[in-house]
Amino acid sequence: MDGFCIESADQIRELWSKTYNTEGKPDWSHILPYYDDNILFKDTIQEIRGIEEFKKMTERLAERSKELKMAVLRVIKEDNVVFVEWEMTILFKKTRTSVIYGASRLSISEGGKIIEQRDYYDLWGDIFDNIPSFRKPYRRFMRKHFG
Template sequence: MDMDHAAALVRLTRYYESLSLQNIGSLGEFYTPNAYFRNPFNEVRTSAEMAHIFRRLLMHIDVPRIEITATILQSNQAFLVWNFRCRLKRWHEDELTIRGASHLRLSNDGRVAYQRDYWDVAEELYEKLPMLGRLMRWLKRRMC
């Protein structure tokens, strides 16, 4: 295990666990300028675009919390398992929990050069929204 990458991964997980609108400007300390990022809704190729996505997300939610539940590091690649908890400002009064994982590739300086987030949009988000949730649950029952 590369100690520089291990230390960088610890710093990154601490950053994520404290992510807020107030510290989103620090994203460049943890990601290369041309970092690739993809999740079920977005695909961008710079850390500036990534910061814009995170900023927009944080403006639409209350009480965001990211809990890293497991990390695996092998050479310059890492896998994070996480729970993202929040309240949606307009749609959902209860706390929403999205469970997912991220595959990371770290650059030589320990910053993230590649991140792909994996999570089930239907189960973790759509089923929990008021009107869309009923439809998604009905579809799920019909298909299974």
């Protein structure tokens, strides 16, 4: 054991809240030691395996965005599973600010590290909702084709 173990929902809330500072640029350096070397990360656009690839993904996200903030709304832990509900406000370099609503499911290994993270969110819907010319056609398309 190296001392970097996930033990409670409050600990996750504190760690995640420190990731996004007041200047708007995220910094994952304090939380990365809590991830297992064999982390499996999945979201709506990618699947990443291993801590080195995960670090690269966090660097790409920071580079892509002019400003990034996250509000942690709820954290619930049961056994070795943690759910985090969040709102991410992101200002991409050439667009307007968008709020993305999502949740993350974290699986904790027996050693206390995050071994799997699955993020759930509607990236395009949340972004298009903030662009008047895209909002209505996108929502109409989604209702027509997906219910």
